[in-house]
Amino acid sequence: MREKEAKTVLTPQNGMNIYRGCTVGCMCCDPRSKCYRFEGEFTDVEVKINGPALLEKSLKSKRRHCMIGVGSMSDPYQPLEKELGLMRKALAHIHYYGFGVAIETRSDLVLRDLDYLKSINEKAKCVVIMPINTAEEALSAILEPSAASVKARVEALLALREAGITTIVSMAPFLPFINDTRENVEAVLGLVEKVRPYGVLCKFIGCNLRDGSREYFYQKLDENFPGMRERYEAAFGKSYDLVSENNKELMERIRTFLTERQILSDQERLRTYLKGFEDKLAGVQIEMPLGMLEAQAGG
Template sequence: MHIVEAKGILSAKNGMNLYRGCSHGCIYCDSRSSVYHMDHDFEDIEIKGNAIELLEAALKRKRSKCMLGTGSMTDPYIPIERKIGNVRKALELAERYGYGFSLITKSDLILRDLDLLKSINEKTKCVIQMTLTTYDEGLCKKIEPNVCTTKVRFEVLKELRRIGIPTVVWLCPILPFINDTEENIKGILNYCSEAEVYGIICFGMGLTLREGSREYFFRQLDHLFPGMKEKYLQTYGMQYQIVSNKNDELMQLFHHTCEKNGIVHDNRKIFEYLSTFETKCDNVQLSLFDKDFAGKSPNGI
């Protein structure tokens, strides 16, 4: 690990990266791509030493409350978070100043912060997004080796549901010839249904490969699935967008299962939900409106 001093912390859309780099070891990780201009080894975690000070200053300056987010580039709950605690400190600031929060993770380390997540959700909105790719536990340990397995993440989703925190699942990536099976998709969707997730984000059955991430992915294929790299090259060449030849049937299964179980599966609607700040006062007013004016037009007719 190494420490840097950052110039800023929040993006234009109020996202943040408290760390850069990751130690989960997922073989498909797009964040390894050279397009992100990371000038250090991916496993050499960059810590923004002044992140929390920058965040507090930014929150104090804001004229209106909003949803804060993290996890799009680096899983916030990498093991070093146990020592550094920047994610917990960021959650404490969000709770103190009345901001909503959403994050993406694969780690059960999030259970450490249930008290803050619950407190934020009681005041505003807290949404936890969790990536699920592989129902088979053995296969999961191969392609996502240094983080908890899908079954453990499923238990986390159920615990979040138990305390009233809404959840969203990222069903991606799906690796052709590896986990693009009906059994895999059904298993993940059954987990999502049982955990009563709000929605599932899915861009199709496949993955993206570009310079930096492609080379790492192919090296891992050689190590874990001998002969698979050649199959990818023969089928897809050096394409950026890798789409399973089972995409149509698996997406049909995905949409049908979500519809049947009342899970939101429109990506646009989910992203709108994730970015919309609300307070519990707003929810109470909406609930009263629904109860008193159900079936009426805005003019009361």
């Protein structure tokens, strides 16, 4: 881990990444791709130590409220957040300034901040997206070594739903010849049925690889699935989209399953929903515990 005084913490599209790099260790990890120009070891996480203060400055100066997206380039609740608490400070600012938030994470540490998530959700909108791509704990431990167990993720999704937070399950990635089977997809759908999310993100049965993420993925294939690299190279070469041979059949099954249960499966509508800001207290005068929030927000 290395601390850095950063210049910005929000992208022009209002994505926030207080951490650059990640120690969750997923085999298939797009943020490792060379196009993102991460310098050094991906697991040597760059911590924007002034991130919450930068966020506050940015939120203060925004002319319109919007959703802040968190988690596209690293998991905001990766192990070091437990000690550093920068995400919690950021949430305090998001709450105080009345913005919404959409958080993607594979960690049940998100429940630590349920108080802020609920408060944000009372004023605006809070959504938590949690990826689940297998129901088998042993396989999950290989595919995403430092993520929460599948059981812990399911319990977190249930707790979030119980607290009124909108949840979305991301069914991805499905690695060809590994977890792209009918049996695995049915098992994941069983979990989806249990947690009853607002929607399911699933573009296709397969995964994406490009320069940087491909090399790491192949290294992990060699370690965990001997002989599989050759199969991948023969089937996909250097393709970006690695589409499973079961894609059509399984995507139809997923869509039918979700439609029957009135769980949103339209990817475009889900993306639009995630970006849409809601002001639930428009015109309502509210009192906020300023001292408490500012003390917790710190920087």
